[in-house]
Amino acid sequence: xxxxxxxxxxxCKDYPYFAxxxxxxxxxxxxxxxxxxxxxxxxxxxxxxxxxxxxxxxxDVEVLGNPMPxxxxxxxxxxxxxxxxxxxxxxxxxxxxxxxxxxxYPNWDEPYAQQLLKRFGLHAEQRIKxxxxxxxxxxxxxxxxxxxxxxxxxxxxxxxxxxxxRHEILRExxxxxxxxxxxxxxxxxxxxxxxxxxxxxxxxxxxxxIDSLDKDTYMxxxxxxxxxxxxxxxxxxxxxxxxxxxxxxxxxxxVNAFQPELxxxxxxxxxxxxxxxxxxxxxIFVANVEKNRxxxxx
Amino acid sequence: MKSIVxxxxxxxxxxxxxxxxxGIFLGILAIGITLFGGTVPAVIxxxxxxxxxxxxxxxxxKNIYDERKNQTMAFIMSLPVSAIEYTxxxxxxxxxxxxxxxxxxxxVAATMILTRKEIPDGLIPLMLVLSSLILLGFVLICSVGMVxxxxxxxxxxxxxxxxxxxxxxxLLIRIPEIGGSAFRPEIxxxxxxxxxxxxxxxxxxxxxxxxxxxxxxxxDFI
Amino acid sequence: xxxxxxxxxxxxxxRPIYLQIIGQVKRYIAVGNWVEGDPLPSIRQLAADLQVSxxxxxxxxxxxxxxxxxxxxxxxxxQVAPKQDLAEELQQKELVQYLELAVRLALQLGIDExxxxxxxxxxxxxxxxxxxx
Numbered sequence: 001x002x003x004x005x006x007x008x009x010x011x012c013k014d015y016p017y018f019a020x021x022x023x024x025x026x027x028x029x030x031x032x033x034x035x036x037x038x039x040x041x042x043x044x045x046x047x048x049x050x051x052x053x054x055x056x057x058x059x060d061v062e063v064l065g066n067p068m069p070x071x072x073x074x075x076x077x078x079x080x081x082x083x084x085x086x087x088x089x090x091x092x093x094x095x096x097x098x099x100x101x102x103x104x105y106p107n108w109d110e111p112y113a114q115q116l117l118k119r120f121g122l123h124a125e126q127r128i129k130x131x132x133x134x135x136x137x138x139x140x141x142x143x144x145x146x147x148x149x150x151x152x153x154x155x156x157x158x159x160x161x162x163x164x165x166r167h168e169i170l171r172e173x174x175x176x177x178x179x180x181x182x183x184x185x186x187x188x189x190x191x192x193x194x195x196x197x198x199x200x201x202x203x204x205x206x207x208x209x210i211d212s213l214d215k216d217t218y219m220x221x222x223x224x225x226x227x228x229x230x231x232x233x234x235x236x237x238x239x240x241x242x243x244x245x246x247x248x249x250x251x252x253x254x255v256n257a258f259q260p261e262l263x264x265x266x267x268x269x270x271x272x273x274x275x276x277x278x279x280x281x282x283x284i285f286v287a288n289v290e291k292n293r294x295x296x297x298x
Numbered sequence: 299m300k301s302i303v304x305x306x307x308x309x310x311x312x313x314x315x316x317x318x319x320x321g322i323f324l325g326i327l328a329i330g331i332t333l334f335g336g337t338v339p340a341v342i343x344x345x346x347x348x349x350x351x352x353x354x355x356x357x358x359x360k361n362i363y364d365e366r367k368n369q370t371m372a373f374i375m376s377l378p379v380s381a382i383e384y385t386x387x388x389x390x391x392x393x394x395x396x397x398x399x400x401x402x403x404x405x406v407a408a409t410m411i412l413t414r415k416e417i418p419d420g421l422i423p424l425m426l427v428l429s430s431l432i433l434l435g436f437v438l439i440c441s442v443g444m445v446x447x448x449x450x451x452x453x454x455x456x457x458x459x460x461x462x463x464x465x466x467x468x469l470l471i472r473i474p475e476i477g478g479s480a481f482r483p484e485i486x487x488x489x490x491x492x493x494x495x496x497x498x499x500x501x502x503x504x505x506x507x508x509x510x511x512x513x514x515x516x517x518d519f520i
Numbered sequence: 521x522x523x524x525x526x527x528x529x530x531x532x533x534x535r536p537i538y539l540q541i542i543g544q545v546k547r548y549i550a551v552g553n554w555v556e557g558d559p560l561p562s563i564r565q566l567a568a569d570l571q572v573s574x575x576x577x578x579x580x581x582x583x584x585x586x587x588x589x590x591x592x593x594x595x596x597x598x599q600v601a602p603k604q605d606l607a608e609e610l611q612q613k614e615l616v617q618y619l620e621l622a623v624r625l626a627l628q629l630g631i632d633e634x635x636x637x638x639x640x641x642x643x644x645x646x647x648x649x650x651x652x653x
Contacts (some may be wrong), residue, residue: 048520053375055517073378081376087369089313096312103585104305104377140373165572174571178564196537198573216575246590 002028004062004155005151005183011059013045020045020207023059028199032173033185034194037204040288043187044083046204047155050185051081055063064151075151077105080144083155083219084137090129094122094139097214097284105147120168122221133263134165152176154186158193166190170197192267203285205292221286225253227266238265241292254279254287302379306387310361311395317357318395324350325399329406337417340410347403352460354396355436359452361392362443375519385513389506396436404429420482422516423491427476431466435459437502468505470494476481526561529570537572541580544591549600560598580617584595 002126007029013020020042027033028175035043045048050055052072061068066075088097100110120138128136141157152173158166166234174197176182189196195215202212211218229251235244240257251271255262264274279287311318328350332345365371365388374384401511407425442455469478475490527544529537548554560566563581567574581598584590589610592598626636 030574039356051376053372053519073380076376080370082371085369086372086376088373089370090368092313098311100305101299104302128307170571171568174573175568177574178568180564192531197571197573198572214575215573216579 002066005029005031005064006033007060007062007063007186008046008050008114011046011056011061012059013046013049013054013099018042019022019277020044020049022054023207023209025202025209025212027183027185029183030177030195032177032184032186032198033200033202035202035204036189036191036194036197036285037187037210040206041204042207043204044155045086047081047153047185047187049085050153051079052076069168074146078150080142080149080152081146081154082137083152083239084157086140086160087157087160088128088140088143091127093125093127095130097139099144101147106150109146112148113142114171114284116142118167123242126186133179137161138165138168140294141169141172145176150182152184152186154184156188157186158188158190167224168195173197191281191285204297205289210288210292210293214249219278219281219284221256221258222279222287223255223258223262223276224275224279224283225255225263226273226277227251228272231297232286233270235266236269237272238262242287247275256284256287276298302377302482303383303387303390306374306379306384307391310388310391314358314361314395320356321350321395321399325402329340329402331408333409339413344403344407344410347399347406349367351396351399351403351432354399355432355439355459356456358392358396359439359443359456360386362440363447363449364451365389367449368446372520379511381516383520385510388444389440389509392440393437396482397433400429400436418481418483419485421489422485424471424476424480425493427470427494427498428450428467430495431463431470434498434502434505435463437505441505444509445512493508524573527570528557537570538580538583539568541566541577542583545580545584546610550588550614551644554600555598556599556602563599582610 003202004026006025008023008025011020013022018040023042023046025033025046035046037043046225049056049061052069052075055069063075064078066072068075084119088094098113103112103193116122120135120142122135122139122142123133128139131139137157137160141154145151155171157169157173161169170193173184176184198215200213201215201218203210204281227235227250229246229249231249235246235253237244237249240255240259240262241253242256243254244254245254262277267273325347328343328347331339333340365374379387380422400454404426407429408422411421411425436459439452439459441456443452446452471480473490473494475496477487479488480488523616527541529540535543536578545554546561554560560581561569564574567577570577581590581592585592588601590598591601621638625635626632631639645649
């Protein structure tokens with residue numbers, strides 16, 4: 001039984017114009033999970049529930065084995081959290097924040113903090129209100145990384161950052177899981193980053209989990225088939241097909257439960273399979289969301 | 299390793315270092331004028347002191363709702379701290395700063411009353427009752443700020459409280475047992491006076507308790 | 521342990537990352553950078569160095585082991601498989617692949633066997649000259 005860093009089961013949370021419904025996900029220890037979804041899908045709410053900043057209306061939440069929100073202090077001692085709508089104290093310096101961390105966290109790694117300061121190009125004597133957005137994000141991350149947390153939860157850590165800064169942060173994220181007892185969960189719009197560094201992918205839209213599994217299995221299920229069909233015919237949706245777009249004799253079939261026999265099945269039904277393509281996470285994202293919207297409107 | 303409550307209180311005091319510093323400076327100035335000047339400068343000094351308190355009473359509660367407004371709430375609540383610990387730390391740091399000034403004011407006023415012949419000692423009980431009302435008002439503002447975390451609510455409460463002071467003082471002085479013996483040369487205590495003080499402090503305790511209770515039932519910190 | 525980042529993952533390479541890793545490991549062995557018994561970087565360390573997911577490196581290593589290119593000992597990590605002629609064998613496999621590709625392309629372009637032979641000879645002469653110069 002793999003130990004789980006995060007376990008959410010049937011979590012619900014009601015707001016006037018939005019609701020999380022039956023959200024369930026599991027992050028095994030030593031892995032990186034990417035949480036993706038459109039704006040307003042419920043990523044931030046789910047993350048806040050994991051951190052005990054928001055209490056769920058119903059459902060189980062366990063972070064690092066601690067039931068939330070009951071045992072939130074234990075969780076927060078070993079979890080680092082940073083979100084893009086979180087702010088530090090503008091009138092104080094980064095050094096003041098660092099000092100606060102040093103006093104609160106016994107695991108504080110000062111040499112690592114100094115290393116990060118240099119690497120991120122930050123100056124400890126600077127006041128927070130005087131630094132740019134990108135530097136502020138890096139500062140928040142530094143304050144969290146140098147605690148060597150067992151679990152890192154990040155809400156849009158790379159949004160609004162230049163490529164170099166983004167690269168630096170991804171580097172720190174991937175270096176955390178060289179220790180198989182440490183785990184990371186982060187939400188992002190950057191499907192490229194998620195596709196590259198995540199072991200697990202969770203898709204959320206309109207308060208519901210659409211998919212949550214390991215990246216390889218997930219991406220292996222999706223294909224785009226380009227078919228050439230006899231004129232006058234139309235393409236049937238075989239099992240595993242999510243959607244079909246047909247213009248005249250060319251059809252593009254989006255498959256979300258791919259079986260190796262599928263192209264053959266289409267060939268036997270008279271179509272000529274021109275190509276079987278894998279899809280990028282971004283393409284999968286869009287296909288998923290569009291399908292979800294269709295179903296809701298139906 | 300000190301407790302998280304201590305660190306949060308220290309954090310708030312460091313954040314307010316300018317206000318606290320200025321307040322202390324002005325306070326010492328006022329004390330100096332009060333104790334070592336003549337009667338008229340002394341009264342002016344006390345009035346100045348009250349003004350400082352009034353300003354503090356409006357500025358200090360900012361500490362409470364600012365955490366949500368400035369979005370530092372997530373940063374603080376992601377530290378290993380519970381809702382209760384956060385509340386206690388916040389209340390101690392905010393009311394604590396105010397209390398320092400309040401105690402100084404009461405102490406200076408009492409000293410002035412007792413040491414100067416021209417000011418009747420009978421004023422002491424009245425001064426205590428009126429000053430406690432100020433403290434009660436401040437605690438109310440802080441409680442509302444803590445529970446609602448909303449700037450508008452706090453401003454409304456500040457206005458309400460400030461307006462009520464004059465009314466409250468007027469009503470209290472009109473009660474014969476409270477205002478009546480004010481101009482006697484000796485200090486006179488009576489049951490009504492004592493009860494009034496008791497009620498004021500009980501209300502303060504109730505407000506603090508209610509605030510703690512409501513905070514523990516809070517389910518959304520962002 | 522070898523130096524920090526033995527490989528580079530190309531973002532513009534359309535192939536899945538695990539295939540890129542497999543390709544680069546094989547290349548390292550083929551040119552003799554790594555020889556029989558040499559340890560491969562640990563899965564987690566390589567993942568961090570390349571900034572890719574652990575699951576991707578795991579998949580690459582599993583595939584390499586399946587193909588007999590590396591050997592994994594539980595708890596001790598992975599090493600280059602003990603096969604003397606591994607480097608040459610890999611290169612031979614590569615040659616076969618390229619020859620097949622050349623033939624397929626020739627067929628698609630409508631080039632016959634004679635023409636293909638002529639072109640092959642031409643290419644060999646050209647490259648041979650370059651090497652002498």
